[in-house]
Amino acid sequence: MQVSCLVFLPLLTAFLVIMTPRRFSYLIRWISVFGTGLHLALTIMISFLFWAEAKGDGELLRTSLVFKLHLVEKISWFDSLGIQYFVGIDGISLTMVVLTSIIIFAGVLASWNVKERAKEFFALLLILVTGVFGVFVSFDLFLFFMFYELAVLPMYLLIGIWGTGPKEYAAMKLTLMLLIGSAFILVGFFALYYGSGFYTFDLIKLATANFPVDFQRWVFPMIFVGFGVIGALYPLHTWSPDGHSSAPTAVSMLHAGVLMKLGGYGALRIAVFLLPEGAKYWGLFFMGLTTINILYGSFGAIWQKDLKYFTAYSSVSHCGFVLFGISALNFMGMKGAVIQMFSHGIMTGLFFGLIGMVYGRTHTRIISEMGGLARVMPWLATCFYIGGLASLGLPGLSGFIAESHVFLGGFFGHSLQSVGQSGALMKTFTLIATLSIVVTAVYVLRGLGRVFQGPIENAEFANLEDAMLSEKLSTGILVVVLIVVGLYPSILIDVIEPAIRPVLNRLAGGL
Amino acid sequence: MQNFINIFTHGIFIKHAWFVLAVPFLSFVFVGLVLRPLSKKASGLIATLSISVTTLFVYGIIAECFLMHRVPSGAAWQVPWLRYQDGLSATLGVLVDPLSLLLMCVVTTVSALVHLYSIGYMRGDEGVGRYFAFLNLFTFSMLGLVVAPNILQIFIFWELVGVSSFLLIGYYYEKPQAVAASKKAFIVTRFADLGFFIGIFILGYYGFQSFSRLGPTVPQALSPFDFAYLTSPAFIEFFKHETYMIFGLSIFSLTLILVFMGACGKSAMFPLHIWLPDAMEGPTPVSALIHAATMVVAGVYLVARMFPLFVASPEALGLVQCVGTFTCLFAATIGCTQDDIKRVLAFSTLSQIGYMMFALGVCHGGNTLGYTASLFHLFTHAFFKALLFLGAGSIIHALHTNNVWEMGGLVKAMPITHLTFLVATLSISGIPPFSGFFSKDEILLSAFINHQYLTFVIALLVAGLTSFYMFRVYFLTFWSEAKWHGHVHKPQEASWTMTLPLLLLAVLAAISGFTPIAKWIFYTKSQVESHRLFFVPVFGVLVAAFGFLLAMLFYTGDRKIVDHVVLKFAWMYGVIKHKFYIDEVYLWITKKVIFRFIAFPVAWFDRRIVDGGVNLAAWVTRKTGWLLRFLQTGQVQTYGIWLVSGGLVMLLVLLTL
Amino acid sequence: MLASIFNSPYFYPSIYHWLVLSSALFSIGIYGFLTRKNAVGILISLELCLNSGALNFVVFDYFRGNHIDGKIMALFIIAVAAAEVVIAMAIFVGMFKHKKTIDVTEMNQMRN
Amino acid sequence: MLPEIIVLITAFTLMFVDLFLKRETRYFLMGIPLGGLALAFISVFFLSNRKSFGGQFSLENIDLWLKVFFILCAFVIAIASFSFILGESKETCHKKQIYSFEFLTILLFNLSGMLFLVSARDLLTLYVSLELSTLPLFILTAWKRDALSSEAGLKYVVLGALASALLLLGFSIFYGLTGTMDLVLIGRSTNVSPLFWFASVLVISAIGFKLTLVPFHMWAPEVYQGAPTVVTAYLSVASKGAGLVLMFQIFFRIFGASISSFYFAIALLSALTMTLGNVVAIVQENIKRFMAFSAISQAGYLIMGFLGGFHANSQAVLQGLSRTHPLIALSMMIGLFGLAGIPPLSGFIGKFFLFSVAASSGFYWLVAVAAINSVISLYYYLRIVRQMYIEPVLETTVFPMKLSMGGLLGSLVVISVLLGLVPVFYETILWTWKN
Numbered sequence A: 001m002q003v004s005c006l007v008f009l010p011l012l013t014a015f016l017v018i019m020t021p022r023r024f025s026y027l028i029r030w031i032s033v034f035g036t037g038l039h040l041a042l043t044i045m046i047s048f049l050f051w052a053e054a055k056g057d058g059e060l061l062r063t064s065l066v067f068k069l070h071l072v073e074k075i076s077w078f079d080s081l082g083i084q085y086f087v088g089i090d091g092i093s094l095t096m097v098v099l100t101s102i103i104i105f106a107g108v109l110a111s112w113n114v115k116e117r118a119k120e121f122f123a124l125l126l127i128l129v130t131g132v133f134g135v136f137v138s139f140d141l142f143l144f145f146m147f148y149e150l151a152v153l154p155m156y157l158l159i160g161i162w163g164t165g166p167k168e169y170a171a172m173k174l175t176l177m178l179l180i181g182s183a184f185i186l187v188g189f190f191a192l193y194y195g196s197g198f199y200t201f202d203l204i205k206l207a208t209a210n211f212p213v214d215f216q217r218w219v220f221p222m223i224f225v226g227f228g229v230i231g232a233l234y235p236l237h238t239w240s241p242d243g244h245s246s247a248p249t250a251v252s253m254l255h256a257g258v259l260m261k262l263g264g265y266g267a268l269r270i271a272v273f274l275l276p277e278g279a280k281y282w283g284l285f286f287m288g289l290t291t292i293n294i295l296y297g298s299f300g301a302i303w304q305k306d307l308k309y310f311t312a313y314s315s316v317s318h319c320g321f322v323l324f325g326i327s328a329l330n331f332m333g334m335k336g337a338v339i340q341m342f343s344h345g346i347m348t349g350l351f352f353g354l355i356g357m358v359y360g361r362t363h364t365r366i367i368s369e370m371g372g373l374a375r376v377m378p379w380l381a382t383c384f385y386i387g388g389l390a391s392l393g394l395p396g397l398s399g400f401i402a403e404s405h406v407f408l409g410g411f412f413g414h415s416l417q418s419v420g421q422s423g424a425l426m427k428t429f430t431l432i433a434t435l436s437i438v439v440t441a442v443y444v445l446r447g448l449g450r451v452f453q454g455p456i457e458n459a460e461f462a463n464l465e466d467a468m469l470s471e472k473l474s475t476g477i478l479v480v481v482l483i484v485v486g487l488y489p490s491i492l493i494d495v496i497e498p499a500i501r502p503v504l505n506r507l508a509g510g511l
Numbered sequence B: 001m002q003n004f005i006n007i008f009t010h011g012i013f014i015k016h017a018w019f020v021l022a023v024p025f026l027s028f029v030f031v032g033l034v035l036r037p038l039s040k041k042a043s044g045l046i047a048t049l050s051i052s053v054t055t056l057f058v059y060g061i062i063a064e065c066f067l068m069h070r071v072p073s074g075a076a077w078q079v080p081w082l083r084y085q086d087g088l089s090a091t092l093g094v095l096v097d098p099l100s101l102l103l104m105c106v107v108t109t110v111s112a113l114v115h116l117y118s119i120g121y122m123r124g125d126e127g128v129g130r131y132f133a134f135l136n137l138f139t140f141s142m143l144g145l146v147v148a149p150n151i152l153q154i155f156i157f158w159e160l161v162g163v164s165s166f167l168l169i170g171y172y173y174e175k176p177q178a179v180a181a182s183k184k185a186f187i188v189t190r191f192a193d194l195g196f197f198i199g200i201f202i203l204g205y206y207g208f209q210s211f212s213r214l215g216p217t218v219p220q221a222l223s224p225f226d227f228a229y230l231t232s233p234a235f236i237e238f239f240k241h242e243t244y245m246i247f248g249l250s251i252f253s254l255t256l257i258l259v260f261m262g263a264c265g266k267s268a269m270f271p272l273h274i275w276l277p278d279a280m281e282g283p284t285p286v287s288a289l290i291h292a293a294t295m296v297v298a299g300v301y302l303v304a305r306m307f308p309l310f311v312a313s314p315e316a317l318g319l320v321q322c323v324g325t326f327t328c329l330f331a332a333t334i335g336c337t338q339d340d341i342k343r344v345l346a347f348s349t350l351s352q353i354g355y356m357m358f359a360l361g362v363c364h365g366g367n368t369l370g371y372t373a374s375l376f377h378l379f380t381h382a383f384f385k386a387l388l389f390l391g392a393g394s395i396i397h398a399l400h401t402n403n404v405w406e407m408g409g410l411v412k413a414m415p416i417t418h419l420t421f422l423v424a425t426l427s428i429s430g431i432p433p434f435s436g437f438f439s440k441d442e443i444l445l446s447a448f449i450n451h452q453y454l455t456f457v458i459a460l461l462v463a464g465l466t467s468f469y470m471f472r473v474y475f476l477t478f479w480s481e482a483k484w485h486g487h488v489h490k491p492q493e494a495s496w497t498m499t500l501p502l503l504l505l506a507v508l509a510a511i512s513g514f515t516p517i518a519k520w521i522f523y524t525k526s527q528v529e530s531h532r533l534f535f536v537p538v539f540g541v542l543v544a545a546f547g548f549l550l551a552m553l554f555y556t557g558d559r560k561i562v563d564h565v566v567l568k569f570a571w572m573y574g575v576i577k578h579k580f581y582i583d584e585v586y587l588w589i590t591k592k593v594i595f596r597f598i599a600f601p602v603a604w605f606d607r608r609i610v611d612g613g614v615n616l617a618a619w620v621t622r623k624t625g626w627l628l629r630f631l632q633t634g635q636v637q638t639y640g641i642w643l644v645s646g647g648l649v650m651l652l653v654l655l656t657l
Numbered sequence C: 001m002l003a004s005i006f007n008s009p010y011f012y013p014s015i016y017h018w019l020v021l022s023s024a025l026f027s028i029g030i031y032g033f034l035t036r037k038n039a040v041g042i043l044i045s046l047e048l049c050l051n052s053g054a055l056n057f058v059v060f061d062y063f064r065g066n067h068i069d070g071k072i073m074a075l076f077i078i079a080v081a082a083a084e085v086v087i088a089m090a091i092f093v094g095m096f097k098h099k100k101t102i103d104v105t106e107m108n109q110m111r112n
Numbered sequence D: 001m002l003p004e005i006i007v008l009i010t011a012f013t014l015m016f017v018d019l020f021l022k023r024e025t026r027y028f029l030m031g032i033p034l035g036g037l038a039l040a041f042i043s044v045f046f047l048s049n050r051k052s053f054g055g056q057f058s059l060e061n062i063d064l065w066l067k068v069f070f071i072l073c074a075f076v077i078a079i080a081s082f083s084f085i086l087g088e089s090k091e092t093c094h095k096k097q098i099y100s101f102e103f104l105t106i107l108l109f110n111l112s113g114m115l116f117l118v119s120a121r122d123l124l125t126l127y128v129s130l131e132l133s134t135l136p137l138f139i140l141t142a143w144k145r146d147a148l149s150s151e152a153g154l155k156y157v158v159l160g161a162l163a164s165a166l167l168l169l170g171f172s173i174f175y176g177l178t179g180t181m182d183l184v185l186i187g188r189s190t191n192v193s194p195l196f197w198f199a200s201v202l203v204i205s206a207i208g209f210k211l212t213l214v215p216f217h218m219w220a221p222e223v224y225q226g227a228p229t230v231v232t233a234y235l236s237v238a239s240k241g242a243g244l245v246l247m248f249q250i251f252f253r254i255f256g257a258s259i260s261s262f263y264f265a266i267a268l269l270s271a272l273t274m275t276l277g278n279v280v281a282i283v284q285e286n287i288k289r290f291m292a293f294s295a296i297s298q299a300g301y302l303i304m305g306f307l308g309g310f311h312a313n314s315q316a317v318l319q320g321l322s323r324t325h326p327l328i329a330l331s332m333m334i335g336l337f338g339l340a341g342i343p344p345l346s347g348f349i350g351k352f353f354l355f356s357v358a359a360s361s362g363f364y365w366l367v368a369v370a371a372i373n374s375v376i377s378l379y380y381y382l383r384i385v386r387q388m389y390i391e392p393v394l395e396t397t398v399f400p401m402k403l404s405m406g407g408l409l410g411s412l413v414v415i416s417v418l419l420g421l422v423p424v425f426y427e428t429i430l431w432t433w434k435n
Helices: A002-021 A025-053 A091-108 A118-137 A141-153 A156-163 A167-195 A213-230 A240-244 A249-274 A274-304 A307-327 A329-362 A379-391 A398-415 A423-452 A459-463 A469-487 A488-509 B002-009 B019-038 B040-068 B097-120 B128-146 B149-168 B176-217 B233-240 B253-267 B276-279 B284-293 B297-306 B307-311 B314-335 B341-365 B369-399 B417-427 B437-450 B453-479 B496-514 B525-530 B535-556 B559-568 B570-575 B577-629 B636-656 C002-007 C014-035 C038-061 C069-099 D001-021 D025-042 D063-084 D102-119 D121-143 D145-178 D183-189 D195-212 D219-226 D228-254 D256-282 D287-307 D314-318 D326-339 D344-360 D364-389 D403-421 D423-434
Strands: A070-078 A083-089 B075-085 B088-095
Touching: A002 A025, A002 A070, A002 A083, A002 A118, A002 B128, A025 A091, A025 A118, A025 A274, A070 D423, A083 A091, A083 A141, A083 B284, A083 B570, A083 D183, A091 A118, A091 A249, A091 A329, A091 A469, A118 A141, A118 A249, A118 D025, A141 A156, A141 A167, A141 A249, A156 A167, A156 A240, A156 A249, A167 A213, A167 B577, A167 D344, A167 D364, A213 A249, A213 A274, A240 A249, A240 A307, A240 B577, A249 A274, A249 A307, A249 A329, A249 A488, A274 A307, A274 A488, A307 A329, A307 A398, A307 A423, A329 A469, A329 A488, A379 A398, A379 A423, A379 A469, A379 B276, A379 D344, A398 A423, A398 A469, A398 B075, A398 B088, A398 B176, A398 B276, A423 B176, A488 B075, B002 B040, B019 B040, B019 B128, B019 D423, B040 B097, B040 B128, B075 D145, B088 B149, B088 D145, B088 D314, B097 B128, B097 B284, B097 B297, B097 B496, B128 B149, B128 B284, B128 B297, B128 B525, B149 B176, B149 B253, B149 B276, B149 B284, B149 B297, B176 B233, B176 B253, B176 B276, B176 C069, B233 B253, B233 B307, B253 B297, B253 B307, B253 B314, B276 B284, B276 B341, B284 B297, B284 B341, B284 B369, B297 B307, B297 B341, B297 B369, B307 B314, B307 B341, B314 B341, B314 B453, B314 B570, B314 B577, B341 B369, B369 B417, B369 B437, B369 B496, B369 C002, B417 B437, B417 B453, B417 B496, B417 B535, B437 B453, B437 B496, B437 B535, B437 B577, B453 B535, B535 B559, B559 B570, B570 B577, B636 C014, B636 D145, B636 D256, C014 C038, C014 D145, C038 C069, C038 D145, C069 D001, C069 D121, C069 D145, D001 D025, D001 D063, D001 D102, D001 D145, D025 D063, D025 D102, D063 D102, D063 D228, D102 D121, D102 D228, D121 D145, D121 D183, D145 D183, D145 D219, D183 D228, D195 D228, D195 D256, D195 D287, D219 D228, D219 D287, D228 D256, D228 D287, D256 D287, D287 D344, D287 D364, D344 D364
Parallel strands: none
Antiparallel strands: A070 A083, B075 B088
């Protein structure tokens, strides 16, 4: 019941928002804030429930081949087709749910200023987030796919109506590319459904199927690439710069912060978990591709003139870490990938939130037109710098935890688990990918330096105001999370670690 | 008295060694979040107080060790922090051993004095709260670095000191040069850290590989990142015999070279030295603390910390020696030509760190006296260099200029500053009985007894150069005729908060040479005490005296001599004055090569080719649709043909399958 | 003589003759459909096609057991064809009102 | 055959009453078709499985649902066409003639044809009911009598007659090969021979015509464009539904045993249809032409359902679909409801099932093509959404929505959402099927 509440509370909030007459725009905002705040509280409650329930998981899952779920709800739905309403929570899900919950709360707070058609905006945002929550907790592939589509489609309107710049083009490109990705996913799911011989979409049951190696080898890239599109896998990432830069603040936050994580989540949860042989066959290939991702994104970011493009490219680079860690196919890599999902989610959510706030004041996002803003908006500058430092992997902030995991995973590679990938190549890829920590430093410091430091060049900017309360709250939460995870990583690691084990055990050939 | 001593016999301080990290950190958080917006004065006060308390605490630890005649082995305090994998985790801890104690002592002492100095120096500045918060952050990070029991913790705090340095250099964030300098500092060191990071990977990797294999020779409680493990003979033996070769180097040496790359970055060794002179854009106390006394010697500390590994690899240590020697000479040469007082001091710092580096490096000759000598020099250098910077800060505070040619005649105006500056100058020049004499002597000695005669000669030469450029600054600043008469107000000593640290440091700079460091810090005890050569210190002093005389000749009398010399060697002078154009080379590489030839093409490629591919697909679809619509001719008979021929094709398909 | 001719199996057309006839009818119909420009001509060609179908039914019925159903089918086909013609003619007339011609190649107001 | 009779009686009643009433009072005539349809709708549920007329007319479970679907369609179209009939629409250029209920009479005749088609079990009934469900459409298409409408009618009637001739020839060959009119008996006694393939191709061409499969689709854009809007809607739903029923009859009753040899052809047609339909739809400016191409692409999805895992066991085929694969039946129903508009949820689940059918036979490439096509189609749907939401509103284009229309749309939306999420509907179909 709790998990269903988790999923449908945003939908209920959306319904309430729709029911509110348009003229009470304040009420609409308050309902949204209250709804998402309640959701955050619920998430925290569920985290504690999970904590209490999952105490013994660490040992139990050490040798397990399937995920251990908690707070499971399983209702048969389209019975004759093997479709169920099957939701539950495990460590990875919980991490992602917490992330989403935080981001949507911060996002709603950050869009306090949305006046134009506020009702539709908040309703769509909440519907979208319902889809996201649904994806993270569903363990039935049909349900998963349905929520996935639900999470992608409202994006078109959200960007198309409330966006800026070439919004319609960006919205269309984003929606179509993501859905083409989902087309591949769909084919993969059907292949799993019929290939397993069980005629079920139940993820746990599918895990017991013996997929032939050849089958795995062609289905795996289908699903992985399908999820790769939303996870910004090179060269299918081009929706992301345009999409993110055109989207309104809360949507960029949610999209870069959470939706892009669906890719990594699906790749890990479904592709690698169900098709370990395929993963081993393709692992190095995707590792190479994501190495390109990581460097390419960071080099691309150097040259960007628009703050949002800048952040979008940095997201491409950072999401590369997620897929990189996953395709390293070992414990540290995958754990790092999940941590990176969380960390990057918070970080980039913070970035886009801040960019929105800065844009709301300066009405420009061109980096060279700004300068010296730290004097007039110290709060935003501080938050921006903390986010930037997190993104370049400064220890003490969450980015370091994730990146060091991913790099160590890539570097230690084959020595940890019998993955059968070439150790030398993995090491080479990792070493090439580590270059990004320098490049990231270059673009982050360049970009932020130009925006916030130096003298105030434009006289109009001299009288701008710093963040207001809702904005401070919104960014403050995210900054605190970044720091807390950075200083006390066990808070995440203890949850994630057990949940990764089954994937690894399957990779290790424990069939 | 006995009661007082008794306090130190229970080991309480060592047991609660976490205090050393906790106080500065809490103070940072408190000052940064709570006090900063409230009160400037309180920020400074609390920050200074907390560091002072830490300093006293460190003294307490030292006293304990001293009184108990025992230094604890292993980390005094440790908590698990980050678990990567079974058998591979990072801890946070406080390692108390002579080396870390030495560094702790230096860091806290200098930091406390600099904090105190800053209260006066930064008075009236807008962002004092921020300044002190950052200063606390730096102190915390630096302490974390020096007490690290494992290499990962070093890396973590390594980055944190980098970032605090970045923040403090860019403290005047509205000054474009400061912003550029802070960026440069961070990025250059970050680049070096890349090597360090990779080195850690490799160390961790082999550490992890051998961890279970080595069996009982390694205590179970350790993890592959721990220094106690990495420097254990068993591991070194294992790692040394790894046959994997890259570029003709064994992976062992290569790893150490990568680690040394990190050290080079932080310690601003050639060719990664370019950030340090620019870093002088920060407030002067910051330069004193970070860019003279503490952070820049972190590289030396790192090599010293991993010395057992380095000793096992003559290649790596040879490189350390080469880089150290070269930087030493190189920086000293440039130091002779700079006009900005802080830049002279910066190059002098480079040169001195070069001394420390090659002192470590020469040990591959077999005698490890250099290890002791290097750390001894680190110790003394911290005080006299901090003192020099703080003195310079006093002068700048009074005159509002950095150019030595615009100063002069300050002997009368600022007597305390003059006196302390003189002490420091004598000390750095290696004039007995000031501290620099002892440490430099030991370094020269270590080079000589390891038969590194070239290094020895260069070191002697640099000793002369050091003396020359330091006295050049000294004479120009204090003795030449005053050029500041046009100023509104006469330069004068600042408040006691600024002069007190100067005096204290002057005392330390004068007497710290008598500290029996060698008793505690050594690699092989017997080698430390065995050699005493008479002529080495004599040479050193003679050379220094020569430098002094030359400087006096040049800069107290007629300026014509200088001009004449400069004109005579105009070409060379120009090159040296422009720091051998290294900055320009870097600028060319970053701006032209990386930005133009990598970043721009990548951005272009992404927009045109990759994104163009996506748009092309859309375009092709539309175009196909546009073409296909003309099938619809409107002629009913054409449709009929389609219908019938479609059927026929269908028949073919069915029959062939 | 004459009787023997009449009685000879070669005199009575076999199923193949009929099928050839109906195929010819159908082919002529299709040819006419594709080549005539006059809508009525096209309609007539289509009637040929329909009739070839009807003829087939009758023939198959006759040669394969003489159940009545094929013939009934033929009747229905004729009826349906008649209905079709009526409707088609009505539409042609309507078309003629607008275009003053029933040349189908002219009727391409809607295309692409 | 109660519903069919009711529909026919209603049609005749309407025709006669219409003759004798004055123009002003005809308004009340609306009740007759609606009442008749409602009655027919109810009567469907009183039918039981049985055969009449010596097996030429029979009723199985799927038939029941199909009839329900057709009656509902006609009902909706009848409501939607009132404004058209009563001359309120701008489309009525010849008010005098059109101001009559003949339109509905013909619609009802057409409906009865489709109802018969569902239950037909032999070639004769099949042919006649098919013609009955096609001929009225010619009239309806040319209803407006303006140039476009007439041209559309002409093209439709000419090509329709051609298709009908092809179908007839195909039927006659089947008859000749087997000597029987009964569909199931034909299916049981055919051997695979070149002539059989020839006949199949003829029949498939006709089906393709009805279902607007590429390359038999050429009539559709013109006819959809020229016909009155109500008729266009009816064509794209009901007529295509009839085509689907025809295909169902032929493929599962006649080809039943050898259906797997048609798989590749079906997949090819499906891929071609959806791709061409979508790609051309993108570049259309005329909204009705656009709808035509979009409808063509829909047909591509629909026939994916025929790739279902049919076992080559004629016995199983004979016993009806229920015992073979529920998925096919389901996908067919979903296809039909999908035709009635593509609502987000039931459309999603519908497509999911249709794709699933293709995947079950191993046509993963077709699933990929279909899924990518659905993305392309999303492109133009999103463009419409953009028109509705993103483009600025022009005051002049705002028109008041009528209560009847609003209620209709609202209930359609609710139904589609329910269809999408509530398993009861699907499960009921499957359940009735199995028993």
